[in-house]
C-alpha cells in the first residue's frame with residue numbers, strides 16, 4: 239500500500255461553516271484513514287444489518303420509529319433538540335481533543351458525543367467535493383447501533399469527468415451550469431449505502447436538503463434529518479423540503495456543535 243500524502247493540518251472554522259469539536263473530525267480522519275489503509279477505499283463504512291424496526295418496537299401512527307427520548311423535539315420539527323448535555327451528563331461546552339496521559343488509571347472522560355462525531359464525518363466528506371462554490375457532506379447512520387451506513391458529498395455522476403462538465407452556477411444556458419449534472423451529498427450518501435435498507439436510519443447533512451434529495455430521504459424511509467446549516471431556508475426548494483418532511487412525519491433538527499472550531503493536526507498526532 240503506497241503511503242498517503244496528507245496535508246499536515248486541516249483547520250475548520252465554525253464561524254463560516256458551523257463546525258465541530260476537535261476530536262470529532264480527528265476521530266473521523268483516523269477512522270477513515272484506518273479504513274482506507276485496510277480496505278483501499280477511503281470512505282468505506284462498516285456493514286450493518288438491515289435497519290428494520292425490532293419486533294415489538296413502538297412506532298408512531300405513521301409507521302415511523304419514534305425518536306429516542308433524548309432526541310425528541312422539544313416542540314415542533316425543526317426545533318433544536320438538546321441531546322448533548324443529556325447524553326454526556328451535563329457540563330459546559332468545551333474543546334475536545336486527543337490526549338495522552340501515561341499515568342492515567344481511569345478512562346478518558348472528555349470524549350466526543352455521537353452527534354458531533356457523525357456531523358463531523360459529514361463535514362469531512364464535504365472536503366472531497368470538487369465544487370468550487372459549495373461543498374456539502376452527508377453521513378447516514380443506523381442510530382440503534384451507532385454505525386455509519388452511508389457517506390456522500392456533492393459531485394458529478396460516476397464516469398462523468400470533473401473536467402468535462404461545467405461547475406458554474408450561472409451561464410447563458412442552463413446546460414452550461416452545474417445544476418443539471420451534480421449529485422448532491424444526500425443523494426450520494428443514499429446511493430452509497432452499505433446495508434439493504436435505510437429505513438429507520440438518520441441522516442446528518444451539512445446543509446438542509448433540497449427538494450430532490452428530500453424526495454429520496456422520504457422514499458428511503460429515513461428516521462429524521464439532522465442539518466448543520468439552513469442558509470437556504472427561504473428558497474423554494476427548501477420550503478418544499480420542509481413541506482414534504484412534515485407531511486411524511488420525518489422530523490428535522492439543527493445540530494448545534496459544542497465547539498466553534500476544530501483543527502486536525504496530522505503532524506502533532508504523528509509526533510505524540
Ligand SMILES: [Zn+2]
Nearest residue numbers: 422447448451
Ligand atoms: Zn439535494
